[in-house]
Amino acid sequence: MAKKNKSALEEKKGISISEITNSSSIKSIQNKRKVEVDTNTLIASILNKDITALSRAITLVESKNPKHLEKANATIKGCLPHANKSIRIGITGVPGVGKSTFIETFGKYLTSLGKRVAVLAIDPTSTITKGSILGDKTRMEELVKDENAFIRPSASGDSLGGVARKTRESIILCEAAGFDVIIIETVGVGQSETTVHSMVDFFLLLKLAGAGDELQGIKRGIMEMADAIAINKADGDNLKHARLAKVEFNRALHLYPEKESEWQPKVTLCSALHNEGIDAIWKIILDYIQLTTKNTYFQAKRNDQNKFWLIQTIENQLKSDFFNAPKIKKELIKQLQLIEDNKTTPFAAAYYLLKL
Amino acid sequence: MAKKNKSALEEKKGISISEITNSSSIKSIQNKRKVEVDTNTLIASILNKDITALSRAITLVESKNPKHLEKANATIKGCLPHANKSIRIGITGVPGVGKSTFIETFGKYLTSLGKRVAVLAIDPTSTITKGSILGDKTRMEELVKDENAFIRPSASGDSLGGVARKTRESIILCEAAGFDVIIIETVGVGQSETTVHSMVDFFLLLKLAGAGDELQGIKRGIMEMADAIAINKADGDNLKHARLAKVEFNRALHLYPEKESEWQPKVTLCSALHNEGIDAIWKIILDYIQLTTKNTYFQAKRNDQNKFWLIQTIENQLKSDFFNAPKIKKELIKQLQLIEDNKTTPFAAAYYLLKL
Structure with a gap:
């Protein structure tokens, strides 16, 4: 069992596991950890001006782990009405x-x-x-x-x-x-x-x-x-x-x-x-x-900013999806050369690439 | 036959068709017209500084008729090495x-x-x-x-x-x-x-x-x-x-x-x-x-302009394809309202729309 549960709670091989590190205790600690990152609790703590919770939520937002992304989005959604x-x-x-x-x-x-x-x-x-x-x-x-x-x-x-x-x-x-x-x-x-x-x-x-x-x-x-x-x-x-x-x-x-x-x-x-x-x-x-x-410029500006970020995010994603496609990357270089050689126009090249 | 060939060459009902408007003549005139808009001839005339040909080619470029588009592109391609x-x-x-x-x-x-x-x-x-x-x-x-x-x-x-x-x-x-x-x-x-x-x-x-x-x-x-x-x-x-x-x-x-x-x-x-x-x-x-x-800035600028127009054309097309889709149009309005009501963020809304 010691080998099975490779945990930081286990101090040394050969030393018997104390009551506090038995499997039910481990489970209870794991549950507590789950509770700690439970979104609803996190939101409640943030609203309660808990700086540790705020830091943790920002870490979630900054994380590249896809699991964290979901939690981050849920946390933001819960915070939005209070922002x-x-x-x-x-x-x-x-x-x-x-x-x-x-x-x-x-x-x-x-x-x-x-x-x-x-x-x-x-x-x-x-x-x-x-x-x-x-x-x-x-x-x-x-x-x-x-x-x-x-x-x-x-x-x-x-x-x-x-x-x-x-x-x-x-x-x-x-x-x-x-x-x-x-x-x-x-x-x-x-x-x-x-x-x-x-x-x-x-x-x-x-x-x-x-x-x-x-x-x-x-x-x-x-x-x-x-x-x-x-x-x-x-x-x-x-x-x-x-x-x-x-x-x-x-x-x-x-x-x-x-x-x-x-x-x-x-x-x-x-x-x-x-x-x-x-x-x-x-x-x-x-x-x-x-x-x-x-x-009323104050709120109008914030609305404009929101719209800007919505459109901006969509456009960036569309562009990066297109220009990062390996086929396009390769053909783009060729088309640029053809333009420089006066063998095609930017417009003809664009529609050629879009057709791909 | 008079009724069949409703043509401007025919002057009045009841007047017999003259030799010049017989069917073989009509065919020959139509062929001549075809020759007139033949791309290679058009290109040659442009290169020969023929202003009428230039005007006609620009009209082709400006036309919204898809048939003209093809001809316009061919004409431009032929002119490019001389531009x-x-x-x-x-x-x-x-x-x-x-x-x-x-x-x-x-x-x-x-x-x-x-x-x-x-x-x-x-x-x-x-x-x-x-x-x-x-x-x-x-x-x-x-x-x-x-x-x-x-x-x-x-x-x-x-x-x-x-x-x-x-x-x-x-x-x-x-x-x-x-x-x-x-x-x-x-x-x-x-x-x-x-x-x-x-x-x-x-x-x-x-x-x-x-x-x-x-x-x-x-x-x-x-x-x-x-x-x-x-x-x-x-x-x-x-x-x-x-x-x-x-x-x-x-x-x-x-x-x-x-x-x-x-x-x-x-x-x-x-x-x-x-x-x-x-x-x-x-x-x-x-x-x-x-x-x-x-x-060397002169040529560098022209190259940059070409690249700019290539990228610009692609991006505009990607955007218009996306934002003109009826489904997106409808959902975009909804998402903007949700943002204003603090129920979603611009980023969450963007990825929701992109998933559609």
């Missing part, structure tokens, strides 16, 4: 801008107001290197210790789309666990900002003041997405530069047509390190929420 | 900017240099109203009469994608017919500029000088696509405004990161009505062609 009640804030900025310090200071400020804050991340680089931002939690020492804060590093995955799905579902779980503010951090790489923008209510761009020419080299489209730009490290000798940068960013923002939200993006100064200007940023976010709730 | 030798220029600008006058003056300038110029158009509004830009050829009186110019109004179609395909294929036919410069006109509506941008070598944006605030309200993305901005109607009292606008546009263009083409977009003044600054624009285009030919 959608937080303010979702996207924060981006290039490395060195002080994102971690900012999120720590901003998060602490929010918990000091009695808010519960969850911090998630989308990091497309982690899909390649399997590393992750927020991975080094020591960068947010104070916030990690705060019982009203929950920090979760970026999920890793094969594609940004996969990571995005996991983060979107984690938002739902965090909201069901009663978090009032969800912060989604991202680093300015690839399509990550666009991805985060499509799942948050408010998009905050962190910048540094340099030596003029602030707008040079800013990534395309980022300015258009920002609901506010916070110029960080605006302290000491930097303050003068930061004020000039504020003028320049304000000028640039005014060049864009009015946003559908009717919101005029704001530019503000802050020093996360010295805890300056943080309250003003929260005030800006609240003003935004007030305006967009009043003009 | 790809022109300079393709996209021209856009809001109504009132003077596009027609500009294209007339620019086109005449090019034919005066011995160039052969074809003018096509992409007009997404024509897919809705069935009208078309360039439809009123009287707006280009001089160019229409020029034997080295060919003007074709925008194809109409059910979708911008359909119109785009027809225009892309018309470009090939025009090139095979020996046109050195192909101008694609579009009006700043919907996605039309992006569509034109994806099929030309050089993208020219026409603007007017207003009362300052030139950049306010400019359509997103347009500035980024422009290889040159020509401020039209820069004459008389307008000249001062136009010069100020030039400074402002130059400033704005410098805010964008360097283009992959290594080309720094130019801003220039012109007056199409008074034939001023037109030669400078052609000089800019030639400079661009020289730079991008040297750094």
Whole structure:
């Protein structure tokens, strides 16, 4: 029997099994474990603001095990009626801008107001290197210790789309666990900002003041997405530069047509390190929420985001099914060559491939 | 027999059929017609710079008759080895900017240099109203009469994608017919500029000088696509405004990161009505062609455009096949409602629909 039940409960060969490790006990422990991952209990614990249960549910969402997928979906379904009640804030900025310090200071400020804050991340680089931002939690020492804060590093995955799905579902779980503010951090790489923008209510761009020419080299489209730009490290000798940068960013923002939200993006100064200007940023976010709730843009945007993710998921799946078919892969290369050689047109090649 | 052969060759009941309309003559005329649309002859005529043959081939490309589609494809295939030798220029600008006058003056300038110029158009509004830009050829009186110019109004179609395909294929036919410069006109509506941008070598944006605030309200993305901005109607009292606008546009263009083409977009003044600054624009285009030919961007861009159209056509077809299936149409509405009611997530809904 000892050999049959190769279990961690069994300590050493030759030692007789104690009463607690007899087969009925083992069965009872196994049952308890089953109970622990029982979906209904998990949902109840999440709704009861149990952080361990929340972590476990996010792990299920991130898992690649097909069995877990089913459980994850059931858990999300159970949490959904209790979700959608937080303010979702996207924060981006290039490395060195002080994102971690900012999120720590901003998060602490929010918990000091009695808010519960969850911090998630989308990091497309982690899909390649399997590393992750927020991975080094020591960068947010104070916030990690705060019982009203929950920090979760970026999920890793094969594609940004996969990571995005996991983060979107984690938002739902965090909201069901009663978090009032969800912060989604991202680093300015690839399509990550666009991805985060499509799942948050408010998009905050962190910048540094340099030596003029602030707008040079800013990534395309980022300015258009920002609901506010916070110029960080605006302290000491930097303050003068930061004020000039504020003028320049304000000028640039005014060049864009009015946003559908009717919101005029704001530019503000802050020093996360010295805890300056943080309250003003929260005030800006609240003003935004007030305006967009009043003009119904807030809910309309969330509905649009849901529709976007539905259509996006379907389209991605259709495309990947098609282009990953071995036959298509092979023929696609041939057709591209024929196009380059002026022997066929893109349209004729497309219909040829579709016929296959 | 008179009743049997209801033909236009028959003039009136009761009048006997003349020798020329006897059955063997009719057969011979029908055979001649068949010969006229014979693909090989059509191709040979196009290569021989026969404008009537070119027009007929474009009509085949634009036709919705499945029989014509086959002939169109065969004609394009025959023309392909002789295509790809022109300079393709996209021209856009809001109504009132003077596009027609500009294209007339620019086109005449090019034919005066011995160039052969074809003018096509992409007009997404024509897919809705069935009208078309360039439809009123009287707006280009001089160019229409020029034997080295060919003007074709925008194809109409059910979708911008359909119109785009027809225009892309018309470009090939025009090139095979020996046109050195192909101008694609579009009006700043919907996605039309992006569509034109994806099929030309050089993208020219026409603007007017207003009362300052030139950049306010400019359509997103347009500035980024422009290889040159020509401020039209820069004459008389307008000249001062136009010069100020030039400074402002130059400033704005410098805010964008360097283009992959290594080309720094130019801003220039012109007056199409008074034939001023037109030669400078052609000089800019030639400079661009020289730079991008040297750094190989020119051909690389065309290859990318071909690949883009191949992938785009496949993806559009996959999507339309999926979303136009009656079962999906019905279920999609239901799933969207379930998402709004917090009863499912976009991802769960997507996989539910994909399973169907």
